[in-house]
Amino acid sequence: MTKKPNVPGEIFLGNKDYSIRMDWKVSGWLFLATLISCFSDIMFPRVVQQWPLGWRVTVAMIPFLLILLWIRNLAQWIHGMDELHRRITVVAILFAVSSTFFFVMLWHRLDVTGFFSAIFPRRSSWDIATVGHAFLLLTFFYFLGHTIFNRRYK
Amino acid sequence: MKNKLRELRASREWSQSDLADKLVVSRQTINAIETEKYDPSLPLAFKVARLFKLPIEDIFEPDKE
Numbered sequence: 421m422t423k424k425p426n427v428p429g430e431i432f433l434g435n436k437d438y439s440i441r442m443d444w445k446v447s448g449w450l451f452l453a454t455l456i457s458c459f460s461d462i463m464f465p466r467v468v469q470q471w472p473l474g475w476r477v478t479v480a481m482i483p484f485l486l487i488l489l490w491i492r493n494l495a496q497w498i499h500g501m502d503e504l505h506r507r508i509t510v511v512a513i514l515f516a517v518s519s520t521f522f523f524v525m526l527w528h529r530l531d532v533t534g535f536f537s538a539i540f541p542r543r544s545s546w547d548i549a550t551v552g553h554a555f556l557l558l559t560f561f562y563f564l565g566h567t568i569f570n571r572r573y574k
Numbered sequence: 575m576k577n578k579l580r581e582l583r584a585s586r587e588w589s590q591s592d593l594a595d596k597l598v599v600s601r602q603t604i605n606a607i608e609t610e611k612y613d614p615s616l617p618l619a620f621k622v623a624r625l626f627k628l629p630i631e632d633i634f635e636p637d638k639e
Contacts, residue, residue, distance in 0.1 A: 427600050502599035503615050504606055573606040 425502035428509055428566060446497045450555060453486035457551035483551045508569050515565030520557040524548060576635045580608040582626050597621055 429437030431446050444451075460468060460479050468479055498509055527548050530536060536546040548557075583593050583604075590608070594601045597618065606612035614622065614634075623630040 423598065424595075425598060425600055427602075502603050503618060504603040504612055505600060573602065573611050 425505065426497050426500040427505055428501075428512075428570075432563075442497075446493050447490070449486045449490035449493060453483040453490065454552050454555045456486065457483040461550060461552070487551070504573060508566065508573065511569050512562055512565035515569070516558050516561035519561040519565070520554060523557055523561075524554070575613045575637060576610065577607060578633050579604070579622065582628075582633065583608075596625055 426442070427437055429435040430439045430442040432438055433443075460483070464476075464479075468476055471479075498506055501509060527546070531546045537543070579593075583590070588596075590601045590604045594604045597604070599618065603612070603614075607614055619630055619634055623633055626633065
């Protein structure tokens with residue numbers, strides 16, 4: 421009995437190969453990290469800020485610990501792919517990471533120059549350096565990169 | 575790189591999925607090799623040669639320079 425290789429479609433919502441079990445197995449920790457990060461972003465200014473420093477640091481670090489667990493799952497999932505999909509996925513991830521980095525840096529520079537506050541004066545903060553934003557950007561650029569690089573081999 | 579994978583597979587009446595299962599790769603990988611969009615790694619090329627019981631150079635032929 422041969423073991424089938426992992427294919428990226430298993431975690432692409434709406435794909436014929438999509439498997440909620442595999443999606444959760446690969447992305448579960450990231451989903452949890454994003455939830456906790458969003459929750460702590462809401463709670464920090466009101467509740468958590470009153471807590472002792474040790475607790476505040478612990479709350480802030482939990483998403484990053486979960487992200488490490490997600491990276492481990494992701495690496496195992498990629499390791500279980502066949503060579504073509506491994507190549508496409510690694511290239512798509514490199515594309516996603518570099519595009520996210522580029523986008524966040526560009527956004528930050530525009531924010532510092534006052535670009536966003538000049539256009540929308542009512543809103544004070546335009547910071548996107550949070551786990552939630554990074555997750556959304558990474559996901560968007562990963563799917564974009566995967567679509568571009570996968571098309572070559574169809 | 576040119577290859578005879580499609581002919582060899584057809585001669586055994588295997589589908590792309592059958593061959594993919596035998597080589598433990600995805601069907602897309604078999605299709606990409608057959609349409610010469612993707613050159614397999616050396617270990618995969620050896621696996622193909624072993625499966626069809628042929629020397630590797632009888633299946634894969636490098637492009638002429």
